[in-house]
Amino acid sequence: MSKLVGAVAIAGGGIAGIQSAIDLASSGLKVYLIESSTTIGGKMAQLDKTFPTLDCSMCTLSPKLAEVARHPNIELMTYSEITGITGEPGDFTVTVKNKATYVDYDKCTACELCVSKCPVKVPDEYNEGQNNRKAIYLAFPQAVPRVFTIDADHCLYLNKGKCGNCQKACENDAINFEDTDKEVDINVGSVILNTGFEPYDASNLEQYRIDHPNVVSSLEFERQLSSSGPFEGHVTLADGSHPRRIAWIQCVGSRSPEIGRNTCSSVCCMYATKEAMVAMEHDLDLETTIFNIDIRAFGKGFEEFYQKAKNEKGIRFINSRPSGVEVDPVTDNISLKYEAEDGSGIKREEFDMIVLSIGLTPSDSSKNLAKIAGVEMDDNDFVKTKIDHPLETSKPGIFVCGAMQAPKDIPDTVADASGAASKAASLLSSERGNLVTEKKYPPEKDMGDEIRTGVVVCRCGINIGNIVDVPDVVEYAKTLPHVVLAKEEVYACSTDSLEGIADLVREHNLNHMVVASCTPRTHEPLFRETLMEAGLNPYLFELANIREHCSWVHQNNKEEATKKAKDIIRMSVSRANLLQPLYQEKLEFNKDALVIGGGIAGMNAALDIAEKGFKVTLLEKESELGGMLLKFTHLQDGRTTKEVLEPIIQKVESNPNITVHIETELTEQEGSMGNFKGHIKGANVDEDIEFGVAIIATGANELEPEGYFSYGEYSNIITESQLEQKLDEGVDAKNVVFIQCAGGRNDERPYCSRACCTVAMKNAIRLKESDPDRNVTILYRDIRTFGVWEELYTKARELGVVFMRYTEDKEPEVSEKTVRIFDHLMNMDFEINYDLMVLSAPMVTPETNELLAPMFKVTLDANRFFLEAHIKLRPVECATDGVFLAGTSQAPKLVDESVSQASAAASRACTILSRDFLETIGNVSVVDPELCIGCGRCTLVCPYNAPELKEVTVETEEIVYITKKSEINPAVCKGCGCCAAECPTGAITARHFTTPQIMAVIKAYGEGI
Amino acid sequence: MAEEGWEPKIVAFCCNWCSYGGADTAGMGRFQQPASTRVIRVMCSGRIDPLHVYNAFLEGADAVLVTGCHIGDCHYVNGNEKTEVKYNFLEEMLQQLGLEPDRLHLNWISASEGERFANFINEVTAKVKELGPSPLKPEGVK
């Protein structure tokens, strides 16, 4: 490699691209985030809620959107596509075609004035065409970048040369009809392919009648559920009424080899369950039915979610796949014909609405991109990777993640995305910091003794100006205490005005600033930056929200709106006057990592960190590296586990940055991110250790299914791992029966162990291939060979493996040579002879988790796996800063998933390790030791364990005594202020939301009424 | 019953991440509301001290709304659970002072629930309008 360029091009601005971008940019690399649509956010932005926690999708996504928008190291290239990639690892040239938007990004303030003037209506893609948008549009309110785009296909002016209304309406001269497509070359060291999936087009399958207005795709339904959707969250039929009975048909465009769709889409069972649940929350009398082949609730918390849906919410799950939707030619009513589960034959049932659970397919643009990149694809048009290298394409330096590699859900995609970022960052680690520029601000000026506050009132075009009497408000603002200047602006956030605000601060020697315009949630960072440019501390700024909270919601009452605007400004000024400059403290910290657990996850995590130049200590409690994989002999791609383990063990042991301790455990641990201190004890060590970040990769074990299906009673009943050891020597059994979920999905272990179906399939295939005459039967509850592993299930069936379903209320009864199973379809018992029985037992956590969790102040979930910080968007982080999870310590996983998650954990850890120092947030809370009585209430309410009671010696004139006082660790505090509200003596100050500041606002409120 | 034309004054404490966002989304969706309410933003609903609420009444609010993220969605893990505890205490205290229950509300509103925010303001305003001025107003009931 001759040259290394410290920049990465990321293709695709969905949640995967966003996560990769944030990780890389935070590790000191320059990022080009290239997205073909007008905004980043991808499919996740269209979702209403996310399973299994029913979190609001947009609420969790939009802070990430904002983070990308603000990140100085990320260059956003929306409405752009990659048209060429040349070069070699470390030095690629990527050609990007930038489509004309006809709107000047620097001038557009997203004021929306143009929208009402545009006469053209276009089906709104964001709502899946269920309502209209204009030809000039913002994809959705939280879109990033927040600028409008003219849809060239539909714009009257661009097509017919007339109209131009938007240009006339725009007060900022942002419309540019002369705009043209541009092509630019960017030079990067690595490329990450992230362009995701396309929902399957159900119109390919005529039998499902998506042409009927009451048959909708699951994504259309998702938009209907959303409060920002076409019907404000009310599920609506074509005639405007609301449905009473809704059915979902699963696997539309998935698990259908007959149409060339071989894979399972991994997410549909859960999203359908979620959609049914949310719809029922909106409408309590709604009846919901989900027609399925198997319910694939394989992820963390999914099985529990499914059981809740079935048993508590009354969602009907019917294990049958209707062949199509029937439409009554007379009434136009829709119905489904299906085979009854109890064997009573074919049934027909009418529904008001039918939702097609459409699968995840590789998009044409993804396929095209893969071709441009020159990476190999698999038979299903996903980018080809290996189980032990799930993020690496066939081309070095080009990485892949998310649904472009295989169908997967959000957390797996996010983990992949961080993992791919880690791979790119390893390649370019020597270039960290070389291409990024840090913005320099002038030194802060002296505040002086006098409070001098400036007020700028924004008209926001007509958004505020037409409702609120802005000149009147400006005059009023001048009368408020400490206000030395007030003026109006047409657009306070336009580039000119921002410069103007900085000038005002300088010329009038202002030391506090209030802008009355829109919401601080989008615009505060912008104005704060302006203050910094003018030499003022950013915390001296206050936004008065007179648009979202005033002019927009009181459009018919100008007088009241003006009065309210005055109130809001008065309250804001009273607060601004008391604002204090706050500083982010810079703390030195330890840059070593500790990885606990030497399985495939721990080793990969250690390597990824070490490759970036950081020192790693790797602890393994057993006598050799390898973890759970040592118990298995083969992977599902046919390779042996040895083939995979040996090279990585060798790499770990020979890496100079990694110190391995076998037969060693962490026995003590305290401190916080950047400053952990622990003690390790083992065969050859007994010493203190210091580190900055920790990765928990303690893995899981296969359960010994004692007490299930006669395990332990007869020697011919074994587990999957025991079978694998045996298979290498040759198995002479003629009749083999597998029982799935042996010890899992029950009251004791309510979770699904995710991997067992795929493992069973792999072993059944080996048994059949080594002796085609052998009878192999698998007794199962649901086959969960999700994603591309569905092909193993298909193959097993082709090889003649027999599958029989059982339900938990009628479990198979096992005696020494026979097993009795009740067949629901035939409504009778069967007896099957066996020579060998294999139990698929779930993964269970090691007991050491119970010791580790309190040491790191992290939580275990109900199944004793480690709990991640957020189930969707922070899958590898713990709630405790600086502690990360890799592999099966977080939940059961397949090998490729563990590897990808290990890289993800490394990536997240390295975003911390690559900083020069740790920076606290400005608004941390502080304790006044004089007032603190050491009651410890703050330590009880803080979810981050930031306050700590410390012993102090107090000396007064009369006595000297020892007592406890609380101290808040600024490196850990997140500034929520809960402790301040809890402190009985007022010893805690929640900075930026101090009691005097809040009280001043309340008082100012009272002054106006 | 209050005199003709009297309009209630309401203070809504909102957390930065959810309910304040809900109020924003109400604006973006142009969900019209009576101009009765003034929002006071804090980072987390858990920052809201009963004293703040009490003072808002003393300053003349006819009703006070305590709002935050839905349980489970708090940006700071579980601040809103602590809000609930403090709220229950506050509610009891204010009722003992003779305050009608409709003048104090706890509500969880997510950042996407603009319509819900607007409906909430509409409902509370209508209810308080019937009740008339708060007995805790500094000048007493007029």
Ligand code: FES
């Ligand atoms: S952040 Fe909204 S309640 Fe805590």
